Amino acid sequence: MHNHGHAHNSDDSSSRIAWAFFLNVGFTIIEFIGGWLTNSTAIMADAVHDLGDSLSIGLAWFLSYWSNKPASGNFSYGYRRFSLLGSLINGMVLVAGSLWVLSEAIPRLQNPEMPVAEGMLGMAIFGIAVNGFAAYKLSGGKTLNERVLNWHLLEDVLGWVAVFIVSIVLMFVDWPILDPILSIGFTLFIAFNVFRNLWKTGLLFLQAVPDKKLHNQIAETLKKLAGVKDVHHLHLWSLDGEHHVLTAHLALSHTMDLSHQLNLKQKIADELDYFDLEHTTIEFEFEDESCRDTLK
Structure with missing residues (x-):
């Protein structure tokens, strides 16, 4: 049932x-056509940005599918880290896209251009609807890949909200400078959140503990088991931000025969089932036995 649940979640993610x-x-495609018809450089710029988003989402889709492949001789833990790779690439693309938007918007503060406000309004309504629906579809995702992609789409939604506001204002007043100001504002907001996700993704790539609180809870759970004197070499890392791997050495308080060892293994399995770990490796150390890892 545990593996079936993960497979179902992976299919939902894809x-x-x-x-x-x-x-x-x-x-x-529609945005490029609309930008050309309305003679709006802002919409054309967003179309280029959306093209980059499409490439990133396509890559994420492929990597998400690839990550569901079973383990092999070369990838003994499976291919789930490919999904994490997609999260890293998408974050970097989004940062690059944000920098590009800023490079286009900042110069327009000095030389603002008046677009066709009516055309901008129509495209803005359509853009909010399409990107909002796509963001809603990804909002239920739990993987880092989906969260980063969701920020891609939320950036687009906020961008079209800015276009919507500016287009209405420009119908009544001649303030073209509002366009670059709002573009800079929402781009900086999104970039800040993307940097946070990139930081977390980078730490997972370096095999940092995905959740310090979870690490401590697991350690306390194992220490409380009857017959366990000490827990050390407890390592917790994540394959993709969602599926975690655990290894630990358990020093036993007294010598146990085979039946008691089997009972203890079952208790460990029952206790760790709560944490929904992808892989676990537990090693017993008996009385007066030196830990082989400390001898290296």
């Missing part, structure tokens, strides 16, 4: 990313 991919590609 399905959500696929929805986001096709919606984003279709809308990017």
